[in-house]
Amino acid sequence: MKKIGLDVGDRTIGVAVSDALNITAQGVTTIERVGIKKDTSRVMDYIREYDCDTVVIGLPLKLDGTDSPQTEKVREFRTRLENKLRSSGLSKVAIEYYDERLTTVMAERVLIEADMSRKKRKGIIDRQAAVIILQSYLDSSR
Numbered sequence: 582m583k584k585i586g587l588d589v590g591d592r593t594i595g596v597a598v599s600d601a602l603n604i605t606a607q608g609v610t611t612i613e614r615v616g617i618k619k620d621t622s623r624v625m626d627y628i629r630e631y632d633c634d635t636v637v638i639g640l641p642l643k644l645d646g647t648d649s650p651q652t653e654k655v656r657e658f659r660t661r662l663e664n665k666l667r668s669s670g671l672s673k674v675a676i677e678y679y680d681e682r683l684t685t686v687m688a689e690r691v692l693i694e695a696d697m698s699r700k701k702r703k704g705i706i707d708r709q710a711a712v713i714i715l716q717s718y719l720d721s722s723r
Contacts, residue, residue: 629671638677
């Protein structure tokens with residue numbers, strides 16, 4: 582089954598999905614945040630649409646490995662998503678964290694190397710970060 586990767590931020594959530602063999606990650610979309618209830622519902626829609634068995638959420642730690650202010654927000658998002666999965670009959674879907682330190686920096690480098698304008702980068706940076714999180718997870722799982 583496929584895996585879905587999330588880069589959860591304050592304003593947006595980047596979404597990526599693996600192929601059926603769990604070899605590569607592809608960017609799907611960037612969800613504009615409107616409220617945790619609706620945001621988790623949108624993620625649930627993608628879990629169903631792509632038939633995913635695992636959600637990989639980027640965990641934003643500080644460079645020294647300690648929690649950042651964003652870490653608690655991401656943990657709260659996970660808790661709400663877990664509750665929604667349980668109440669929707671999708672309790673078998675696993676949720677895992679993956680260290681996302683420097684993924685946004687790596688995503689920006691990839692997009693700059695692709696000669697993408699600053700305006701276009703802004704619109705897809707979180708989706709690209711989700712791809713990097715999920716691809717790193719897939720590579721480490723092999």
